[in-house]
Amino acid sequence: MYETCLLSCSIVISVYNEQAGIRDFYEELIRNTSADNVLYEYIFINDGSTDNSLSLLSDIASKDKRVKVISFSRNFGHEAAMIAGIDHSKSDVIICMDSDLQHPPAMIGRMLEKYKEGFDVVNMIRMKREDAGFMKKISSKLFYHFINKIASIKISENASDFFLVSKKVADVLRTNYRERTRFLRGIIQLMGFNKTTLEYVAQKRIAGNSKYSFFKLFALSFSAISSLSKLPLQLGIVFGMIFIFISVVLFIYSLIMWILETPISGYTTLIMFMSAFAGIQLFILGIIGQYIGYVFDEIKGRPIYVIDNIIENKEDEIQ
Structure with missing residues (x-):
């Protein structure tokens, strides 16, 4: 002793x-x-x-x-x-x-x-x-x-x-x-x-x-963030509210143009908007998947080291 x-x-x-x-x-x-x-x-x-x-x-x-x-x-x-x-x-x-x-x-x-x-x-x-x-x-x-x-x-x-x-x-x-x-x-x-x-x-x-x-440092950074905060999981709510607001504005704009019988153009803008929306969806799904992966690792109960x-x-x- x-x-x-x-x-x-x-x-x-x-x-x-x-x-x-x-x-x-x-x-x-x-x-x-x-x-x-x-x-x-x-x-x-x-x-x-x-x-x-x-x-x-x-x-x-x-x-x-x-x-x-x-x-x-x-x-x-x-x-x-x-x-x-x-x-x-x-x-x-x-x-x-x-x-x-x-x-x-x-x-x-x-x-x-x-x-x-x-x-x-x-x-x-x-x-x-x-x-x-x-x-x-x-x-x-x-x-x-x-x-x-x-x-x-x-x-x-x-x-x-x-x-x-x-x-x-x-x-x-x-x-x-x-x-x-x-x-x-x-x-x-x-x-x-x-x-x-x-x-x-x-x-x-x-x-x-x-x-x-670089990749090890990136993985360590994400592990640090996920072990100390749930905020990344809430990004879906934030982006969702932003896109809802944009959609409402576009709907009101389209309605006004329809009432005024003014043709609406801008397929490029629409495609860019949809691509951005799809990219953000995949980004949020990736974050959720990472958190689920961490939960899966915890449930398995494997040792931290051997x-x-x-x-x-x-x-x-x-x-």
């Missing part, structure tokens, strides 16, 4: 094809977590890596008793990796971060200070991102602006998956928030509890490239 006089902290790190930089990350992490008054545990989640990441993590675990490697049976995604790490932690505090050094380990000490001040959640906010292009910055701003408009909660702009939660928050996540379609940044805000923020500068990746393609193997040096194991 953890000694009662010491604070215990589990650091959860998601890893997907990071063989080029994983050792450098581990060394930097160790350099910044050497406090004598904290018992650290390092939980690496191998999210179905197809490179040599798992072998490197296994070697690290064999030499450091504080390291636990949880290897998924396939790639389940970053959100599932964070959930798995939280599920397998028994510490007083849990910190989630990425393994590319864009989440600086040097901030861990300050995060723990905020916890000691009485905060259950510490959200890390990116103030600068050195490798982000113009389009990525704009799309990120638009996403947070949109989701803050339609959701019942507010998420800080440039919030990240670099955060701290207390054991109390982690216990609630484990038991009450098990949906398969999730956006952990939003769910943590939705839960309440005493929160604070810290700012950091996201450095360039230590090696490799981002694993998030573990292939857990690697750890059990001598002097932290329990």
Whole structure:
């Protein structure tokens, strides 16, 4: 068991094809977590890596008793990796971060200070991102602006998956928030509890490239919106009212022209109007279908992740 006089902290790190930089990350992490008054545990989640990441993590675990490697049976995604790490932690505090050094380990000490001040959640906010292009910055701003408009909660702009939660928050996540379609940044805000923020500068990746393609980012954005708001389902009502209004105006116009015995032309306008109406119908059906798909996934009750193997040096194991 953890000694009662010491604070215990589990650091959860998601890893997907990071063989080029994983050792450098581990060394930097160790350099910044050497406090004598904290018992650290390092939980690496191998999210179905197809490179040599798992072998490197296994070697690290064999030499450091504080390291636990949880290897998924396939790639389940970053959100599932964070959930798995939280599920397998028994510490007083849990910190989630990425393994590319864009989440600086040097901030861990300050995060723990905020916890000691009485905060259950510490959200890390990116103030600068050195490798982000113009389009990525704009799309990120638009996403947070949109989701803050339609959701019942507010998420800080440039919030990240670099955060701290207390054991109390982690216990609630484990038991009450098990949906398969999730956006952990939003769910943590939705839960309440005493929160604070810290700012950091996201450095360039230590090696490799981002694993998030445009389509993955789009899917994550839609998952975030659908997990936090029902407003997209109400778009059908909005567009329906707009088209009803337009139809009434056109009917009145046509009636007046008929009374005045003025011929009405404009088949092109009519066809464009009908095409727009059909396109909006298909758009709304697509949104409804996406929500139904999420409901279907929940009903099946399949696991959020499947573990292939857990690697750890059990001598002097932290329990």
